[in-house]
Amino acid sequence: MPTTRKKANPAGRRKASAIAYEISDRVALQALTRPYSPVPGAPLTRPLRIFTLDPSVSRRIGGIATVGVPYEDLEPGPVGSIFEIDPGGAPPPLQAAPLDLDHPHLLLSDGLFPSPANGQFHLQQAYAVCSLTYAAFRRALGRDIAWAGAPAVPGGRVRLRVRPFAFRGKNAFYDRAGNELSFGYYRAGKAPAGHTVPGGLIFAGLSHDIVVHETTHALLDGLRAQFHEPGNPDVLGFHEGFADLVALFLHFTHTDVLERAIRDSRGALAGATLLTDLAREFGLASSSPGRSAATRSAVDVDGVQSFASDVPAPGRRGPKAYRPGMEEHALGSLLVSAVFEAFTTVFRRKSERLLRIAGLAPESVGQAELGDALVRALAETASLLAEQFLNICIRAIDYCPPVDMGMGEYLRALVTADADVVPDDKWGYREALMRSFRRRLLFPDHVLFMTEDAVKWRGLDCTVEIPDLAFERLRFDGEPGRAAGVAELERQARALGRFVTAPETASVFHLFAGGHGLKGVEYVSPPRIESIRCARRVSPDGPILFDLVAEVLQSGTVRRGQTLFDFSGGSTIVIDPFGRVRYVIYKKLDSVDRQDLQFQAMRGRLKRYWRREGRRRVPVASLFRALHGRA
Numbered sequence: 174m175p176t177t178r179k180k181a182n183p184a185g186r187r188k189a190s191a192i193a194y195e196i197s198d199r200v201a202l203q204a205l206t207r208p209y210s211p212v213p214g215a216p217l218t219r220p221l222r223i224f225t226l227d228p229s230v231s232r233r234i235g236g237i238a239t240v241g242v243p244y245e246d247l248e249p250g251p252v253g254s255i256f257e258i259d260p261g262g263a264p265p266p267l268q269a270a271p272l273d274l275d276h277p278h279l280l281l282s283d284g285l286f287p288s289p290a291n292g293q294f295h296l297q298q299a300y301a302v303c304s305l306t307y308a309a310f311r312r313a314l315g316r317d318i319a320w321a322g323a324p325a326v327p328g329g330r331v332r333l334r335v336r337p338f339a340f341r342g343k344n345a346f347y348d349r350a351g352n353e354l355s356f357g358y359y360r361a362g363k364a365p366a367g368h369t370v371p372g373g374l375i376f377a378g379l380s381h382d383i384v385v386h387e388t389t390h391a392l393l394d395g396l397r398a399q400f401h402e403p404g405n406p407d408v409l410g411f412h413e414g415f416a417d418l419v420a421l422f423l424h425f426t427h428t429d430v431l432e433r434a435i436r437d438s439r440g441a442l443a444g445a446t447l448l449t450d451l452a453r454e455f456g457l458a459s460s461s462p463g464r465s466a467a468t469r470s471a472v473d474v475d476g477v478q479s480f481a482s483d484v485p486a487p488g489r490r491g492p493k494a495y496r497p498g499m500e501e502h503a504l505g506s507l508l509v510s511a512v513f514e515a516f517t518t519v520f521r522r523k524s525e526r527l528l529r530i531a532g533l534a535p536e537s538v539g540q541a542e543l544g545d546a547l548v549r550a551l552a553e554t555a556s557l558l559a560e561q562f563l564n565i566c567i568r569a570i571d572y573c574p575p576v577d578m579g580m581g582e583y584l585r586a587l588v589t590a591d592a593d594v595v596p597d598d599k600w601g602y603r604e605a606l607m608r609s610f611r612r613r614l615l616f617p618d619h620v621l622f623m624t625e626d627a628v629k630w631r632g633l634d635c636t637v638e639i640p641d642l643a644f645e646r647l648r649f650d651g652e653p654g655r656a657a658g659v660a661e662l663e664r665q666a667r668a669l670g671r672f673v674t675a676p677e678t679a680s681v682f683h684l685f686a687g688g689h690g691l692k693g694v695e696y697v698s699p700p701r702i703e704s705i706r707c708a709r710r711v712s713p714d715g716p717i718l719f720d721l722v723a724e725v726l727q728s729g730t731v732r733r734g735q736t737l738f739d740f741s742g743g744s745t746i747v748i749d750p751f752g753r754v755r756y757v758i759y760k761k762l763d764s765v766d767r768q769d770l771q772f773q774a775m776r777g778r779l780k781r782y783w784r785r786e787g788r789r790r791v792p793v794a795s796l797f798r799a800l801h802g803r804a
C-alpha cells in the first residue's frame with residue numbers, strides 16, 4: 174500500500190459535504206523517473222550486440238544482432254538514467270568489473286562480442302534488452318514510464334537495479350520493494366535437450382525473453398500498481414501473459430531471426446517456432462531429449478492450421494479455452510495465444526497481396542518455398558504489424574480498470590485503445606481480436622454481443638468537464654510527454670481530486686466518504702488520487718492524440734468471519750485535451766460479490782500469495798518470486 178502525504182481540501186474551504194481525499198506519493202514518482210532525452214549533436218542510438226533469443230540460437234540464423242539502444246551517457250556498470258546494472262554475485266569464472274560502455278574501444282566495436290563465457294557481456298545484454306523494452310513502452314504511450322518503487326532518498330532519482338547474477342537457482346523475478354530485477358543461474362541436467370552442454374551453466378539473464386518479461390513486470394507495476402495485489406487470478410494471469418506478449422512481439426524487431434523464421438516456416442508464422450517459442454534455452458535445459466520444449470509457446474493448438482481466427486473452433490484440435498479456477502500461467506498463455514492468433518490472422522490478410530504478386534496462391538502458405546525478395550517483403554510486413562500490435566497491447570493498459578481486472582476487460586481495453594487511435598479498422602484488427610478471444614471463451618462481463626460497439630468501453634451519458642485539466646492549462650517540461658515537475662503533477666492531482674470528490678460528481682466516479690457505513694466494508698479510507706499522466710499516441714495516419722489518464726483509488730477493510738483484509742475499488746479516468754471526461758472505467762468498492770471472490774481466492778486458489786498477520790491477511794513480500802517459482 175503506498176503512503177500518502179497530503180490531505181487536500183481542508184475544512185472550511187469547501188462545502189462540508191465534499192469528500193476528503195488524499196494524493197498518493199505515486200503522483201510525484203512520475204516526475205522522479207527521468208529517462209534520457211535527445212541531446213543536440215549526440216547520436217540517437219548506441220549500437221550494441223546482443224543475443225536476440227539466447228545463447229543456444231546459432232549466429233548463422235540470426236542468434237546475434239546489433240541493436241540500436243537509445244543513446245544516453247553511461248557510468249561504468251552500466252549505470253544510465255533508468256537502469257543500473259549490478260555485476261555482483263557472478264560465479265568464479267565470470268566475475269567481472271563494472272562494464273564501461275563509453276570506453277572508446279567498445280564505442281567503436283558495437284560493444285562486446287556476445288559470449289556466455291564473458292561476465293561483462295552479461296551486463297551488456299541486460300542493459301541493452303532492458304533499455305529496448307523500456308523504449309517500446311515509451312514509444313507506445315508517448316511519455317516516460319515511472320517505476321513503482323520509491324527513491325532511495327526522498328525526491329531522488331529512481332532507477333531500476335538489474336542483477337544478472339543475483340542468485341543460484343532456476344528463477345528470475347521483479348521485486349518492487351528492492352526496486353530491482355533479479356536473474357538466477359543454474360547447471361543444466363546431465364542429458365539436457367537442444368544444444369545445451371550437459372552440466373553447463375544456464376543464465377536467465379542471457380535470455381532475451383526472460384529479461385523482457387521481468388522488465389515488463391516492472392513497467393506494468395509502474396503503470397498499474399494495484400495489479401500487484403493478488404486478489405484475483407486474472408490479474409496475476411494478466412501480468413504473466415502481458416509480459417510474454419511483449420517478449421513475443423519484440424522477437425519481430427530482429428530482422429535476421431524474422432527472415433529465417435519466415436523462410437523456414439514458408440510464411441506460416443504460427444509454425445515458426447523460432448518466433449513463437451518463449452525462453453527456449455531455459456526450457457530446453459530442463460527438458461529431456463525427445464520431450465524437449467521451450468518454457469512457453471504462443472501457439473496453443475494441436476496443428477498449425479487450426480491456429481486461425483478466420484475459421485470456427487475446430488473441435489478437439491481447437492485452442493484451449495478459459496475455465497474458472499485456471500492456474501495463473503495457463504491463464505497468461507491463453508492471453509498470449511489469443512492476441513498472437515489475431516496477429517497471424519491480420520498478417521495473413523496483409524500478406525495475401527504480396528503472395529499473389531509473387532505468383533503464389535495464399536493457400537500455399539506453409540508449403541511453397543519462398544524467394545528471397547518475398548521473404549524480405551513478408552518480414553517487413555510482419556515487423557511493422559508486430560510493432561502495431563505491441564503498441565495496441567501497451568496502450569490498452571491506460572484503458573484498464575485500476576484494480577481487479579478480468580481478462581475480458583483487457584479485450585475491452587484493447588478494442589477501445591485501438592478504436593481511439595484508428596477509427597477506421599479496414600484490416601479488421603479489432604474483429605480478429607474479438608474472434609480469437611471468443612474462440613477461447615474469454616468474454617467480457619456485461620457484454621451481450623462480441624461486436625465493436627458493444628465491446629468498446631462506453632463514454633459518459635452526460636458532459637463532464639474539468640477546465641483546470643484542459644491542455645491549455647497544463648505545464649510541461651519541454652515536450653507534452655513530460656509534466657513540468659512534481660509541483661505541476663500535484664496541481665493536476667488536486668484539480669482532479671477537488672472535482673471527483675465534489676458532492677455533485679462523486680457518484681459519477683463511484684467514490685464514497687471515508688469512515689464507516691458502506692456495504693460489506695468495515696472501514697473506508699478516503700479516495701486517493703493515485704496517478705495522473707499524459708498519453709500521447711501517434712496514429713498510423715499521422716495525427717497525434719493527447720489525453721490525460723488518471724487513477725483514483727479507494728480502499729477499505731473487509732471482514733469475513735474472524736478474518737480482515739484490504740479491498741480496493743476505483744476508477745481509471747480518461748480526459749481529453751479540452752478537459753472533458755471521456756471514460757470512467759470503474760470497479761465498485763461496495764461490490765459484495767467482488768469482496769466474496771477475493772476472500773475465496775485468498776483462502777483457495779491464491780492462498781500461496783497471502784500470509785497471516787494476526788487476524789489480517791496481507792500479500793506475501795515478493796509476489797513475483799512466488800509466482801515464478803510455480804512456473
Ligand SMILES: [Zn+2]
Pocket residue numbers: 386390412413416797800801
Ligand atoms: Zn512473470
